[in-house]
Amino acid sequence: MSDTTAVPVETLAEEMYQLIAECEGKKNLKAGDLHKAMIAKHGEAACTKDDCKKAIRILIDSGRCIYSYLGGSYIQLPPKKG
Numbered sequence: 001m002s003d004t005t006a007v008p009v010e011t012l013a014e015e016m017y018q019l020i021a022e023c024e025g026k027k028n029l030k031a032g033d034l035h036k037a038m039i040a041k042h043g044e045a046a047c048t049k050d051d052c053k054k055a056i057r058i059l060i061d062s063g064r065c066i067y068s069y070l071g072g073s074y075i076q077l078p079p080k081k082g
Contacts, residue, residue: 007046012038012055017064020077028074031056 016034023029035052056075059065066078 005046006048006051007038007042009051009054009058012047012051013058015041016052016055016075017059020059020065020075024077028068028070028076030072030074034075 015038019034019037020029031052034056035049038047038052038055041047056065059075060067063078065075068074068076
């Protein structure tokens with residue numbers, strides 16, 4: 001299907017956030033895990049690695065997610081305050 005349109009980066013960021021929230025406390029997700037999940041959902045034609053990187057950058061810059069280093073680089077929700 002060559003008529004597939006790219007998924008907006010903001011949509012990817014939101015879907016990645018949901019996935020990270022679902023996996024919180026169960027599994028640590030790496031950037032590659034998020035990339036694979038988005039390609040599995042939308043297909044390679046609609047979701048590039050570059051788009052995924054931009055979506056992750058949006059999540060990190062906005063403070064909705066953080067990088068943590070636990071023997072590798074993982075993307076997680078920030079710790080809850082209070």
